[in-house]
Amino acid sequence: MQMTKPVQSSTPLLDQVDDPKQLRRMSDAQLCQLSKELRADTISSVSRTGGHLGSTLGVIELTVAIHAVFDTPRDKLIWDVGHQAYAHKILTGRRARMATLRKEDGLSGFTKRSESEYDPFGAAHSSTSISAGLGFAVARDMGADIGDVVCVIGDGAMSAGMAYEAINNAGALGKRLFVVLNDNEMSISPSVGAASSHFANLCRTLPVVEIDRFLKRGAKLLPDPLRIGMERTQRAMKELAGSGNIFDHLGFQYYGPVDGHDVPDLVALLRALKTHGEGPILIHAVTRKGAGYDPAEQSNDKFHGVGTFNLVTGAPDKPSAKASPPSYTKVFGDSLIKEAAQDPSVVGITAAMASGTGIAAFAKAFPDRAYDVGIAEQHAVTFAAGLAAGGMRPFCAIYSTFLQRAYDQIVHDVALQDLPVRFAIDRAGLVGADGPTHAGAYDLAYLSNLPRFTVMAPADEAELVHMVATARAYDHGPIAFRYPRGAGTGVELPEKTVELDIGKGRIVRDGRTVALLTLGPRLSEALAAADMLNARGIFPTIADARFAKPLDTELVERLARSHDLLICVEEGAVGGFGSHVLHHLADADLINSGLQIRSLTLPDENIAQASPEAMYAKARLDANSIAKVVLRCLSIDQGEGVEKSLKVTF
């Protein structure tokens, strides 16, 4: 084993750690000191970069204890969601790069295989850790050079069905596997659901758990025959006491609840279990989200996701969002409230993203018509399908990327049954700092190919208001509208809503020769591109499709027949709006030598490596890029003059 240098207790310990193996030779006092330094370093670093601070602060001691006991990277440490892994990154050789967190070519905000051997499995979408961990455990038992497997999963992540699918399988297989339930009673907002109450109850039955743990520990030290007898007695006691918990009943050995901030206790327990543990083991650690930083502990969301902030006060550096135009999210929330005020059948559903989707505002106005189902997108969709079948008008508000998790429910329970579920799809397109795992790139592709689905995208927040009204009134099958993260264009919001003609787009600016057909907020970039091109004597027609499905075939055919160049622009992947336009033109026999067609989408590489700077400029969906495509298609000299006037850069 490569010898790691012992730490001197003089200088800050964190400065001496360049390999987590060094923690295995530290005393309890040193590990406690290291935890203090690690917490301070994390807070200071995130105050300059922003990020998911609260959840990392909740697992500082757990991170230190796990690395002090387990032999990473041979022992696999898998973080669920991975948003709490900043301290893990600092301890595993990435401290010097923390300034690049969530930036172009920088450290991911989540765990990422390509980033470090200490990240054996990528995360960012919740509740995958136990499934992946079990996979590693089976691989180990089939001969792979893998040691122990430790999955750290939060109580929020434990509200997702996938976690129970994994527990169900792990409990049956009986493989040695460690699951640490990091229970801080928080998701992004306070945890919801019966499972969360169950965990809380376990914390209230401490004496029973203490006895149980004492007996378990004692049993481990006895010779086998006696030990088996002791364990049988224990189990009988629990049955009699009617106690026990879901994990015990599903084949796990449950230990806890333990104080997730007590490093010596955690180390002692983990060491004992690593030595004596058999089969799947669940350690229930009770922590505080935002622990150790008062501004975080005092805030409602415990600094779940923050921008840069003042280290002393915790106050955000950037002015509050109120200064910029209202976000699409706020416009959606306010519009849904207005619709619900006149329609008692409107219901709002979120999957643990109440504030992020605007359902929190809706819930304030209509508490008995708002449902936060936890991190359970699959359930959310079929729950909405049941509501629709029951005659209600459910709005299922789920981020584009998280909706991917419920695809079969969308197809099987909603589309094929032709149920009028309304999908409010936020974070459509690139999202910036959360990167590729959160890009809302695929919803146009995965919805526009489904039978009976109506798929809309507003060009601005005024259009969004009309689409919410249109969706509420539309009872003829599933209908979705998708819109981007962040502020709108600042356009004036309509007093009176208009129900749009389903499947009908609009001409926004008349022109000739070139037609730009956009879907969603790229309309403003297309208009800006046209303004640039006017300087070159090119006056494009600009059209807003409004619908990806049903396609406005009359509009598409009219544009194709009366222009030499047709360019479709969308914030989505190949297979979405533009693909359907091309498909229709081929079917209509309109693809001929006289017509050039282009479909501008988010290129694969931009989706795969998306980051703040890889927003629309890099994704080639901004005015410069659109203008450049037009010039190139018309074989117009890209000379210096043109480049300069167009400021076109690639």
Ligand SMILES: Cc1ncc(C[n+]2csc(CCOP(=O)(O)OP(=O)(O)O)c2C)c(N)n1
């Ligand atoms: C499938 C999915 N849905 C929603 C989210 C958004 N999300 C990120 S973290 C989080 C809460 C996680 O709570 P918990 O697991 O308890 O971790 P904590 O933040 O409390 O440490 C949610 C809902 C996600 N990452 N993945």
Ligand SMILES: CC(=O)[C@@H](O)[C@H](O)COP(=O)(O)O
């Ligand atoms: C970690 C996670 O998945 C969420 O916190 C996500 O980062 C929220 O995204 P928004 O910031 O766009 O709401």
Ligand SMILES: [Mg+2]
């Ligand atoms: Mg939690």
